[in-house]
Amino acid sequence: MNARILDLLRRGADELGVDVEAKLPQFGQLLELLQQGNARFNLTALKSEEDIVLKHFVDSLSCLRGGYFTASNRVLDLGTGAGFPTLPLALVRPDLRFTPVDSIRKKIGFVAETARALGLDHVTPLVGRAETLGRQTEHRAAYDRVVVRAVAALPILVELALPLLREGGLLVAQKGPIGEDELNAGRRAAGELGGRVQVVDPFGLPLSGDARTLVVVEKLRPTPEKYPRREGVPNAQPLFWKTK
Numbered sequence: 001m002n003a004r005i006l007d008l009l010r011r012g013a014d015e016l017g018v019d020v021e022a023k024l025p026q027f028g029q030l031l032e033l034l035q036q037g038n039a040r041f042n043l044t045a046l047k048s049e050e051d052i053v054l055k056h057f058v059d060s061l062s063c064l065r066g067g068y069f070t071a072s073n074r075v076l077d078l079g080t081g082a083g084f085p086t087l088p089l090a091l092v093r094p095d096l097r098f099t100p101v102d103s104i105r106k107k108i109g110f111v112a113e114t115a116r117a118l119g120l121d122h123v124t125p126l127v128g129r130a131e132t133l134g135r136q137t138e139h140r141a142a143y144d145r146v147v148v149r150a151v152a153a154l155p156i157l158v159e160l161a162l163p164l165l166r167e168g169g170l171l172v173a174q175k176g177p178i179g180e181d182e183l184n185a186g187r188r189a190a191g192e193l194g195g196r197v198q199v200v201d202p203f204g205l206p207l208s209g210d211a212r213t214l215v216v217v218e219k220l221r222p223t224p225e226k227y228p229r230r231e232g233v234p235n236a237q238p239l240f241w242k243t244k
């Protein structure tokens with residue numbers, strides 16, 4: 001990573017109150033591994049160093065806004081893709097235990113290789129669909145936090161995530177700007193699944209100012225047995241949400 005890109009990462013993280021200083025070499029290594037991964041197979045649409053640092057690394061670190069993660073939390077990253085937000089979060093939060101999940105084996109293969117190369121022993125990648133994991137005793141109600149970035153509309157996320165959370169656990173969803181309709185559907189879905197939307201926190205990403213919203217949903221009661229519905233149904237027929 002050249003000095004200008006390093007400085008972007010440092011300033012972006014600084015604005016979020018996250019100290020990356022000791023981890024700069026590992027962030028540099030992560031950047032190289034992503035670029036190599038992109039050359040092998042199309043892992044992420046972002047190719048320039050500046051875009052990767054601002055729109056993947058700093059953007060992922062923004063999930064720490066508000067301080068919703070506490071030491072030793074088991075954190076499931078739903079739809080991690082090439083490892084976001086897990087990999088940047090795991091670099092700065094060795095006190096958390098991460099399970100990045102994706103239905104695409106190739107992506108999880110990359111996340112596992114990268115976590116190994118970076119020495120991130122507290123990251124345990126898993127191939128699977130959230131609908132299926134949410135019905136397995138090993139995973140249902142097993143996590144303290146579900147974190148998610150850029151996967152689906154809020155009512156879909158709520159159906160996929162709440163079954164995986166223990167009571168008192170939190171879904172921390174990092175989204176772009178969110179409209180009233182989506183938010184209302186998300187609130188109703190949360191009620192149906194045993195939770196409640198506790199926080200809606202709009203903010204601008206450091207340096208770029210891009211609009212983001214952190215939505216936090218708390219699980220208050222056990223999720224009814226009928227949820228999540230079978231694979232693909234939460235997306236095809238989102239709860240309380242009319243797709244066009």
Ligand SMILES: C[S@@+](CC[C@H](N)C(=O)[O-])C[C@H]1O[C@@H](n2cnc3c(N)ncnc32)[C@H](O)[C@@H]1O
Pocket residue numbers: 078079080081082083084085101102103104107128129130131148149150151160
């Ligand atoms: C747009 S990508 C976002 C990846 C990453 N979170 C990021 O911010 O760069 C969405 C990812 O979610 C995965 N995904 C979508 N629905 C899923 C589900 N029900 N279970 C597991 N993975 C899912 C897809 O395979 C895809 O890799």
